[in-house]
Amino acid sequence: MSLRVGIVGGGQLARMMIAPAVELGIEVRVLAEQPGMSAALAATAVGDYHDAATVLPFARDVDVLTFDHEHVPQEVLATLVAAGVSVHPGPDALRYAQDKLLMRARLEELGMPQPDWAAVDDASALQDFIDGHGGRAVVKTPRGGYDGKGVRVVRAGTEADDWFAALAEDGRGGSLLVEELVDFTRELAQQVARRPSGEIRTYPVVETVQRDGVCAEVLAPAPRGGERLTEVAAEIGVAIAEGLGVTGMLAVELFETTDERVLINELAMRPHNSGHWTQDGAVTSQFEQHLRAVLDLPLGDTSASAPWSVMVNILGGPEDGGLDDRFAAAMAAHPGAKIHTYGKAPRPGRKVGHVTAVGDDLDDVAYQARAAASVFLG
Amino acid sequence: MSLRVGIVGGGQLARMMIAPAVELGIEVRVLAEQPGMSAALAATAVGDYHDAATVLPFARDVDVLTFDHEHVPQEVLATLVAAGVSVHPGPDALRYAQDKLLMRARLEELGMPQPDWAAVDDASALQDFIDGHGGRAVVKTPRGGYDGKGVRVVRAGTEADDWFAALAEDGRGGSLLVEELVDFTRELAQQVARRPSGEIRTYPVVETVQRDGVCAEVLAPAPRGGERLTEVAAEIGVAIAEGLGVTGMLAVELFETTDERVLINELAMRPHNSGHWTQDGAVTSQFEQHLRAVLDLPLGDTSASAPWSVMVNILGGPEDGGLDDRFAAAMAAHPGAKIHTYGKAPRPGRKVGHVTAVGDDLDDVAYQARAAASVFLG
Numbered sequence: 205m206s207l208r209v210g211i212v213g214g215g216q217l218a219r220m221m222i223a224p225a226v227e228l229g230i231e232v233r234v235l236a237e238q239p240g241m242s243a244a245l246a247a248t249a250v251g252d253y254h255d256a257a258t259v260l261p262f263a264r265d266v267d268v269l270t271f272d273h274e275h276v277p278q279e280v281l282a283t284l285v286a287a288g289v290s291v292h293p294g295p296d297a298l299r300y301a302q303d304k305l306l307m308r309a310r311l312e313e314l315g316m317p318q319p320d321w322a323a324v325d326d327a328s329a330l331q332d333f334i335d336g337h338g339g340r341a342v343v344k345t346p347r348g349g350y351d352g353k354g355v356r357v358v359r360a361g362t363e364a365d366d367w368f369a370a371l372a373e374d375g376r377g378g379s380l381l382v383e384e385l386v387d388f389t390r391e392l393a394q395q396v397a398r399r400p401s402g403e404i405r406t407y408p409v410v411e412t413v414q415r416d417g418v419c420a421e422v423l424a425p426a427p428r429g430g431e432r433l434t435e436v437a438a439e440i441g442v443a444i445a446e447g448l449g450v451t452g453m454l455a456v457e458l459f460e461t462t463d464e465r466v467l468i469n470e471l472a473m474r475p476h477n478s479g480h481w482t483q484d485g486a487v488t489s490q491f492e493q494h495l496r497a498v499l500d501l502p503l504g505d506t507s508a509s510a511p512w513s514v515m516v517n518i519l520g521g522p523e524d525g526g527l528d529d530r531f532a533a534a535m536a537a538h539p540g541a542k543i544h545t546y547g548k549a550p551r552p553g554r555k556v557g558h559v560t561a562v563g564d565d566l567d568d569v570a571y572q573a574r575a576a577a578s579v580f581l582g
Numbered sequence: 583m584s585l586r587v588g589i590v591g592g593g594q595l596a597r598m599m600i601a602p603a604v605e606l607g608i609e610v611r612v613l614a615e616q617p618g619m620s621a622a623l624a625a626t627a628v629g630d631y632h633d634a635a636t637v638l639p640f641a642r643d644v645d646v647l648t649f650d651h652e653h654v655p656q657e658v659l660a661t662l663v664a665a666g667v668s669v670h671p672g673p674d675a676l677r678y679a680q681d682k683l684l685m686r687a688r689l690e691e692l693g694m695p696q697p698d699w700a701a702v703d704d705a706s707a708l709q710d711f712i713d714g715h716g717g718r719a720v721v722k723t724p725r726g727g728y729d730g731k732g733v734r735v736v737r738a739g740t741e742a743d744d745w746f747a748a749l750a751e752d753g754r755g756g757s758l759l760v761e762e763l764v765d766f767t768r769e770l771a772q773q774v775a776r777r778p779s780g781e782i783r784t785y786p787v788v789e790t791v792q793r794d795g796v797c798a799e800v801l802a803p804a805p806r807g808g809e810r811l812t813e814v815a816a817e818i819g820v821a822i823a824e825g826l827g828v829t830g831m832l833a834v835e836l837f838e839t840t841d842e843r844v845l846i847n848e849l850a851m852r853p854h855n856s857g858h859w860t861q862d863g864a865v866t867s868q869f870e871q872h873l874r875a876v877l878d879l880p881l882g883d884t885s886a887s888a889p890w891s892v893m894v895n896i897l898g899g900p901e902d903g904g905l906d907d908r909f910a911a912a913m914a915a916h917p918g919a920k921i922h923t924y925g926k927a928p929r930p931g932r933k934v935g936h937v938t939a940v941g942d943d944l945d946d947v948a949y950q951a952r953a954a955a956s957v958f959l960g
């Protein structure tokens with residue numbers, strides 16, 4: 205094809221779109237924040253995505269503009285749309301990924317299942333919410349959080365005073381989001397793809413295992429899920445994608461509660477860590493699907509291509525010895541494991557790659573993926 | 583990884599190494615024959631591979647040099663090796679892929695099963711061979727043939743006079759290769775990967791279907807193969823890879839005869855059309871495996887990841903309307919088909935891409951792949 209997709213952001217999500225783009229014959233162009241990032245191979249421009257004067261010339265030269273992250277400001281997005289650029293997901297959808305208070309309010313309008321929540325403006329209001337929810341709550345900054353940043357479990361209204369102070373300084377003011385601390389048995393994630401013209405496809409719901417607020421591993425499909433869970437999660441995903449007007453990939457992070465309800469935790473409007481297993485375990489990877497969706501091409505089959513897939517993240521360790529020496533050891537010990545790296549310098553806790561294993565037996569698959577990933581921890 | 587592979591040749595085989603290289607973190611650099619070729623995304627140099635002064639500076643900057651084709655002259659390869667460049671496959675192996683007479687002679691030394699053959703210098707010698715083999719034979723130019731070019735079925739010694747004349751003009755002289763016309767029931771192909779340090783892995787033997795001398799489709803594994811065929815083909819592949827000192831991927835094209843023998847037809851020392859199914863149907867694709875092998879990294883699992891895979895080539899049709907319009911139609915009708923394109927302008931009979939389908943039922947898988955590919959024929 206002679207179609208051209210522009211991606212704002214040069215991280216690993218942009219990088220992982222390169223492989224399916226090459227195979228489909230889609231030209232990918234990346235506007236990277238700096239040189240030498242994960243997606244450097246396709247980085248045709250380097251510049252600041254906060255600056256419409258930087259993004260617009262980049263965007264004029266592509267058939268559709270999409271994103272490695274959700275941080276492009278609404279003002280910049282509005283300039284692009286006004287200039288006739290095809291932007292997917294569009295600003296009206298992205299606002300809900302950019303502001304968790306907006307998201308909670310919109311999901312409430314849609315009647316979606318979610319934790320109790322409130323917008324709080326000061327310690328007193330926060331204390332009231334805590335008092336009404338068993339003495340604990342989760343406070344979140346509505347904007348800018350990821351991987352556990354901007355999220356705090358509190359037991360007293362004063363424990364978010366620094367964030368209230370920061371909001372006041374910010375000039376735009378605003379509230380914090382407070383949510384009930386959900387009594388969950390596990391976390392799940394639902395991937396959905398939706399085209400501008402409306403076609404929508406859901407992936408099998410998966411189980412995500414978090415450590416220190418960061419996704420550690422994903423089991424696909426979610427074990428002991430059953431048909432009901434699969435259907436409920438897919439219905440939630442479809443309702444959100446349609447209700448928020450999402451185009452491209454949508455990831456819905458979910459809690460499964462002790463009383464067997466499914467509640468919406470977070471949203472991401474892009475390929476997401478919880479969907480990396482699809483590169484090796486589904487007919488159509490989330491990266492290929494995102495490209496197809498934003499280009500308004502027919503979506504690919506979202507079926508799992510093996511009974512079980514397990515994805516384990518590779519995190520940078522305490523020493524930055526580099527991963528090079530460990531590749532050969534991991535490959536030798538686990539010839540069936542699929543290793544994906546992001547071309548990033550390892551730093552403690554930084555995601556620098558992931559390993560996926562697929563097969564017929566969940567225990568064996570999980571063992572292979574974990575063991576291969578552990579080789580990289582040195 | 584911070585390993586760097588240089589590929590001489592910018593065709594689709596180089597292009598298809600880009601995707602696994604990105605995922606593994608291997609940097610690929612391509613020396614393309616001209617700008618805008620299939621592997622243009624990674625083309626860091628453009629130049630003539632017949633010229634050592636062009637290839638050597640390119641090669642000095644990579645950890646290992648490998649190839650999109652087997653046409654780099656021995657003189658150039660010798661210069662590279664003398665300069666300390668790591669070249670895989672090396673010149674001593676490549677000579678057998680470059681000269682079919684050398685190959686036949688070497689396979690005979692190794693006791694490999696192959697058609698009767700001879701080197702013939704004139705029409706009279708050719709006539710003698712024809713007379714001794716039922717009145718028919720296959721004449722091949724030892725060098726430079728591919729996809730049925732340089733191959734001719736003859737019934738009279740005079741039918742290769744133009745080739746004898748061309749050989750005489752060439753200055754270096756030489757002979758033509760003549761082979762018995764094998765009475766085969768079908769054609770097969772065996773993929774083998776071998777590292778410089780000796781590790782070797784074989785893929786399941788596949789059936790290849792040729793039309794007009796060009797590979798049209800591949801069924802993997804070869805239907806009705808059985809354990810004996812799998813073993814025999816793998817043994818032949820291993821014996822050739824070791825006997826000829828091949829490093830990287832080796833493809834052995836085979837005839838299965840009416841009396842159930844397996845005879846060696848052709849060799850290719852690189853990823854090969856008969857192995858494209860591994861991108862979607864095997865744990866480790868031949869393109870990832872080639873990179874691992876030439877870098878002397880541990881080889882990946884060569885198992886099929888689904889019971890059946892069928893690959894169908896997309897050939898350019900009589901009109902060059904481009905493929906763009908047909909993508910959406912193919913994707914819509916066959917959401918499970920994996921489409922791979924080479925970024926080449928369609929010309930009649932030119933391979934411009936391929937489609938692979940995988941699944942549990944061979945008839946269904948073959949139908950999906952053929953139907954999706956046929957959409958591109960317009």
